[in-house]
Amino acid sequence: MSSTLRAVVIVLLAASCGGGGGSNSSPRDLDNACSILRERPHYSRALRATERRWGVPMHVQMATIYQESKFKSDARTPFRYRLGVIPVGRQSSAYGYAQALDGTWDEYRRDTGKRGARRNDIRDATDFMGWYMTTTNTRNGVAMHDARNQYLAYHEGHTGFARRSYRAKSWLMRIASEVDQRAKVYEAQLANCRAARR
DSSP states (O other): OOHHHHHHHHHHHHHHHOSTTOOSSOOSOTTOHHHHHHHOHHHHHHHHHHHHHHOOOHHHHHHHHHHHHTTOTTOBOOEEEETTTEEEEESOSOBTTTTBOHHHHHHHHHHHOOTTOOTTSHHHHHHHHHHHHHHHHHHHOOOTTOHHHHHHHHHHHHHHHHTTGGGGOHHHHHHHHHHHHHHHHHHHHHTTOGGGGO
16 A cells, blocks of 8 residues: 555544544434434533533533534634625634634633633533533522523623623524523423433
8 A cells, every 4th residue: 555545544534533522513303402412422421521510501501502503513603795795704703512702712721721622522612611601600690500691691791791781682682582492491301311311
């Protein structure tokens, strides 16, 4: 086997192994928490680890991830266009499962010491959400199981949430209520789900 062919085979094998739990496609049934965890068992391990470390319930994490990325590891915000055709960059630097912004992700890595954390790794993304929601609890007094207000603070930032900036955004209030409803559905499903305990 030539050295070039050998190098190509090694690269293809490495790519097929994937890295750190990323998945570019959504699970098949996003309306069923148990189905999501059966299809992607590594999600269950990541979500449970975050619940143990930070106290954020699995169903709150899952409802937030659903809203932010539909469980796509490489999710990004859409491009903005000038004159309707010339791309001028993305709407924000949000990326990955948790749609974390560059600056907030850097702050998370500094605070937790997880310098190698990646936004397209479900373990790092859920840990980030746990860190962020714990800060929301400390700074803004929002309970960990309060999916609606945790989502509003997640979207608006801690300072924006404290100023109640969301009150001027009826669309965001609607979405936060949808996140809350999804969290309740996921919670009921997870209560009878073996996949959540793996």
